[in-house]
Structure formats: structure tokens, C-alpha cells
Amino acid sequence: MIDADRLKKNWSLVAAHGNQVPLYFYSTLFLTHPETRDLFPMNMAAQRDKLVTALGAVVSNVDTIDAVVPTLQALGRDHRKFGALRGHYPAVGEALLATLEHFSGPHWTPAIAADWTAAYELVAATMADAADAAAHYTPSWWDAEVVAHDRRDLETAVITIDPGTRLDYLAGQSVSLCTSLRPRAWRQYSPANAPRTDGTIELHVRAVDGGEVSTALVSLLRPGDTLRVGPATGTALTLRPGSGRIAMIAGGTGVAPMKALIEQVAAAPRPTSLYWGARSPAGLYCLDQMRALAAHCDWLEVVPCVDEDLFGAGARVGAPADLAVAHGRCSGADVYLCGPAGMVEASRKHLAGAGVPPEAIHFEPSGA
Ligand SMILES: Cc1cc2nc3c(=O)[nH]c(=O)nc-3n(C[C@H](O)[C@H](O)[C@H](O)COP(=O)(O)OP(=O)(O)OC[C@H]3O[C@@H](n4cnc5c(N)ncnc54)[C@H](O)[C@@H]3O)c2cc1C
Missing domain, CATH: 2.40.30.10 (Translation factors)
Structure with a gap:
């Protein structure tokens, strides 16, 4: 029986060492298993905290593993594109254990080591099994x-x-x-x-x-x-079934998934409002295309929003979420949100403050 509380406590102790943890992890991995270096980008700056942080967080939450099995399976399938093979998982596990032991210092015990090993094996097996199964029906990339x-x-x-x-x-x-x-x-x-x-x-x-x-x-x-x-x-932004009103709130290239959703809605139209924001009209790089779409679909309205409309491009001045709420487009609607992390967070708070229930607000959590 894995003691998940003990794992979580141990993980917070280790994670408190900040950037030292991924540095130690990757140095150990590449020194002991040089063949794994080719799985990672040349420039490790953006990668540095990704794998080890995710591993630590997921593995130490082994008590709620059932809730994340679909995510782990998707991760396992997705990792085939890196050339990650079943044989690489033990190498990563060994480097993770060595890292945990190093930063746990005197708190490292055989019981903790056994718990981490069991939890990691569970996670790795879930990912590797899903990857093997996917190999029968879909390419790695x-x-x-x-x-x-x-x-x-x-x-x-x-x-x-x-x-x-x-x-x-x-x-x-x-x-x-x-x-x-x-x-x-x-x-x-x-x-x-x-x-x-x-x-x-x-x-x-x-x-x-x-x-x-x-x-x-x-x-x-x-x-x-x-x-x-x-x-x-990702499933956060996929279309929820129903026939009710849809409000879409997008910033910058966050309009991309909204355009895809609009094309899907076109097959079974529902009243849909797209509030799309940028700092200035120049940032609304496909507005003509979106307006042309709205001109052909009587169920769709497209409302461009800007911080400043200096040249009178016909955009509304204000944040897309604020305007959509003020125009009554979010009440009783399924609301889809996409854009820069700060904009998504501010919009989410504004919607919640306006009484839109959390289960009606759909967005991709930042860093997902
Ligand atoms: C689910 C999902 C869907 C996405 N869809 C799109 C999309 O359709 N179109 C699109 O252009 N991007 C999209 N992104 C963002 C994209 O994945 C990259 O993060 C982005 O292109 C930056 O990558 P980079 O290698 O140029 O920057 P990096 O080299 O990774 O980062 C360089 C610097 O830029 C900062 N940074 C990274 N991303 C952003 C960002 N989005 N905004 C502001 N600063 C940032 C970093 O903190 C860092 O300081 C999506 C991200 C996610 C998670």
C-alpha cells in the first residue's frame, strides 16, 4: 500500500529546492543514459522544469490516480512523437529516484524509496500501455x-x-x-x-x-x-452538446479554436456571439474573414473589441468578456474562452463575478 501523504510531503520538501531539482534530474539522466539526450530539445531552457515537475506532481498524487488516468494515457500516446519507448521509462524512473534521494537528504528512507518506486511504476505502466495500444491504430507523428x-x-x-x-x-x-x-x-x-x-x-x-x-x-x-x-x-474547449446560446471570448490567436468551433456549429446552428479582442484593430488579423462568415450565418455575430480604436475601424472599445457580459450575451450561455493567460484569467473572474456558473465557462487551463 503506497502512503500518498508521505509522498506528497516528501515531494514538497524536494520541490522547495526550485531549479536545482530539474538541473540535477537532467544531469543524472543524461550522464547515466546518454541515449535519452536525443529525446529532448537542443535548447533545454524551456524544457527544464517540465518533465520533473510534472512527474513529481503526478506521482506524489498517486492516491487520486484514477482521476488522471485518461490524461496519463493521452500523455503516453503523445510522447510517442518524441521517440519515447517503453525502454526509456526505467531510465527516467532511476533519475527521478536519484534526484529525490539527493534532495531528501536525511529524510530519505527505504520505505519512501519503495513508495516512490511503486507510484512511478504505476504511472509509467499507464503511459506505456496506452502508447503501445495506440501504435496499432495511429502514427506516432x-x-x-x-x-x-x-x-x-x-x-x-x-x-x-x-x-x-x-x-x-x-x-x-x-x-x-x-x-x-x-x-x-x-x-x-x-x-x-x-x-x-x-x-x-x-x-x-x-x-x-x-x-x-x-x-x-x-x-x-x-x-x-x-x-x-x-x-x-485537450477536451476543455470542445463543443458541449445542446442547442442553447454560445458566447465565445477570444484574445489574439485565441480566435483560432473559436473559428474551428464556429465551423462545427454551422452543421447544427445555435445562436453564437464571438467577442474577439486585440490591443488595436491591426491585431484583428482575420477580421474580414470572420465578418464574411457572420454575413453568411444569421445565427452568428462577430464583435471586434480593442483597447483603443484610433482610426475608427468599427471595433468596440473594451475587454471582450466585459462587453459580452454588458451586452447580455453570457447569461444562460455556454462560454468558451481562449487567449493569453492573463486575459483568460481576467475574463474568467469577470464572468464569475457576473454570475456565470463555473460549469458553463470552458477554457484550457494555463500550462495544460
Ligand atoms: C493548448 C495550447 C494551444 C495553443 N494554441 C496556440 C495558437 O493557436 N496560436 C499561437 O500563436 N500560440 C498558441 N499556443 C502557445 C504556443 O504553444 C507557444 O507557447 C507559443 O507559440 C510560444 O512558443 P515559443 O517557442 O515561441 O516561446 P518560448 O521560447 O517557449 O518562450 C519564450 C518566452 O515567451 C514567453 N511566452 C511563451 N508563450 C507565450 C505566449 N503564448 N504569450 C506570451 N508570452 C509567451 C515565455 O514565458 C518565454 O519568456 C498554445 C498553447 C497551448 C498550451
Whole structure:
């Protein structure tokens, strides 16, 4: 029987050492199992705290493991794109145990070691079993050709890719991708279209300041290039069944999954309002396209929102969530939220303050 309380206490003791923990973990892993180095990006800065923090958090919560089994299975399937094999899991487990022992100091006991080992084996087996099962019906990754690269402004590109072989996803999910311009650095992007018969996928990418992958995708990628794409993940933003009103609140490229959802809703229309915000009208990089969509769909309204409308582009001034609430679009509606983390958090608080029930607010938790 694993003592989950003891694991959690031990994990908080270890995690208090901050950045030292992932540094020690990766040094141990790469020294003892050099073959695992190729699974990780060349630039480890963004990666540093991801794996070890997730492992520590998940493994020490082994008492609630049933709740996260679907997530672990999705992670296991997704990790096939890194070239992660069943044989790599023990190497990661050994490095994790060595790291925990190192930072636990005198608190490390054979009983704690046994608990961590059992909990890690449970997590690793769940992931590896799901990965093995997936190998029978879906590729580990797709090599997708860039068929169009439409640079809308300095910061934003609309990129159309063709994965060749069928890549199943639902509107509102995201796919991770990797470019040879930034080897092994994977980032997530949300398809901006519902699945098409020709299989092509439209992605909206905004270059973030100093961003390793987004800047390359916006500035350097060209038609004819190949992107490696992983399986679709996430269910937070997928369409909830029903026939009631929908309110969509988006910031920047957060409009991408909303556009995909709108295309899905078109098959069984429901009254839908999209409030889409940017600092200035220039940031509303596909407004013409969204307005054209609304002109053809009497169930859809598109409301552009900006901080300042200096040149009279016909946008509303204010935050999208504030305006949607003020216009009565959120009461009784399923509300979908997507955009920069700060905007999502502020919108969520505003909606809650306006009495929108939490179960009606759908968003991808930051860092998901
Ligand atoms: C579920 C999900 C879906 C996403 N969908 C999209 C999408 O459709 N379009 C899109 O453009 N992006 C999307 N993102 C964000 C995307 O995955 C990358 O995080 C983003 O492109 C930055 O990657 P990078 O390698 O350029 O930056 P990094 O090199 O990873 O980070 C560089 C610096 O930028 C900061 N930073 C990272 N991401 C952001 C951000 N989003 N905004 C502001 N600062 C940031 C980091 O803290 C760091 O300081 C999505 C993220 C998630 C989790």
C-alpha cells in the first residue's frame, strides 16, 4: 500500500529546492543514459522544469490516480512523437529516484524509496500501455507539408498544413508541432478549422518576443517545408452538446479554436456571439474573414473589441468578456474562452463575478 501523504510531503520538501531539482534530474539522466539526450530539445531552457515537475506532481498524487488516468494515457500516446519507448521509462524512473534521494537528504528512507518506486511504476505502466495500444491504430507523428504561409503582419502568420495521412481531431483541440528550424522543440497550436475532407489544417501563429518556435514559424517557415505534428489533445474547449446560446471570448490567436468551433456549429446552428479582442484593430488579423462568415450565418455575430480604436475601424472599445457580459450575451450561455493567460484569467473572474456558473465557462487551463 503506497502512503500518498508521505509522498506528497516528501515531494514538497524536494520541490522547495526550485531549479536545482530539474538541473540535477537532467544531469543524472543524461550522464547515466546518454541515449535519452536525443529525446529532448537542443535548447533545454524551456524544457527544464517540465518533465520533473510534472512527474513529481503526478506521482506524489498517486492516491487520486484514477482521476488522471485518461490524461496519463493521452500523455503516453503523445510522447510517442518524441521517440519515447517503453525502454526509456526505467531510465527516467532511476533519475527521478536519484534526484529525490539527493534532495531528501536525511529524510530519505527505504520505505519512501519503495513508495516512490511503486507510484512511478504505476504511472509509467499507464503511459506505456496506452502508447503501445495506440501504435496499432495511429502514427506516432505526422510529417505535414506546409501548403500555404500567409504572413498577416509582422507578428502573425496563418499557416496551412497537409498531414497527408488522416489526423483525427475535434474543433477546440490542439496539436503539438515541431519544425526542423528548431529541432525537438515542440509547441501546441489550435487548428482554426473543423476537420476538412481534404485533411488540411489551418493554424494561426503569433510570434512571442524571444520565442524560440513561434518566431521561426512566423518569419522563417516557407511553403514546401515540413512540420512534424503530434496527435490532438485537450477536451476543455470542445463543443458541449445542446442547442442553447454560445458566447465565445477570444484574445489574439485565441480566435483560432473559436473559428474551428464556429465551423462545427454551422452543421447544427445555435445562436453564437464571438467577442474577439486585440490591443488595436491591426491585431484583428482575420477580421474580414470572420465578418464574411457572420454575413453568411444569421445565427452568428462577430464583435471586434480593442483597447483603443484610433482610426475608427468599427471595433468596440473594451475587454471582450466585459462587453459580452454588458451586452447580455453570457447569461444562460455556454462560454468558451481562449487567449493569453492573463486575459483568460481576467475574463474568467469577470464572468464569475457576473454570475456565470463555473460549469458553463470552458477554457484550457494555463500550462495544460
Ligand atoms: C493548448 C495550447 C494551444 C495553443 N494554441 C496556440 C495558437 O493557436 N496560436 C499561437 O500563436 N500560440 C498558441 N499556443 C502557445 C504556443 O504553444 C507557444 O507557447 C507559443 O507559440 C510560444 O512558443 P515559443 O517557442 O515561441 O516561446 P518560448 O521560447 O517557449 O518562450 C519564450 C518566452 O515567451 C514567453 N511566452 C511563451 N508563450 C507565450 C505566449 N503564448 N504569450 C506570451 N508570452 C509567451 C515565455 O514565458 C518565454 O519568456 C498554445 C498553447 C497551448 C498550451
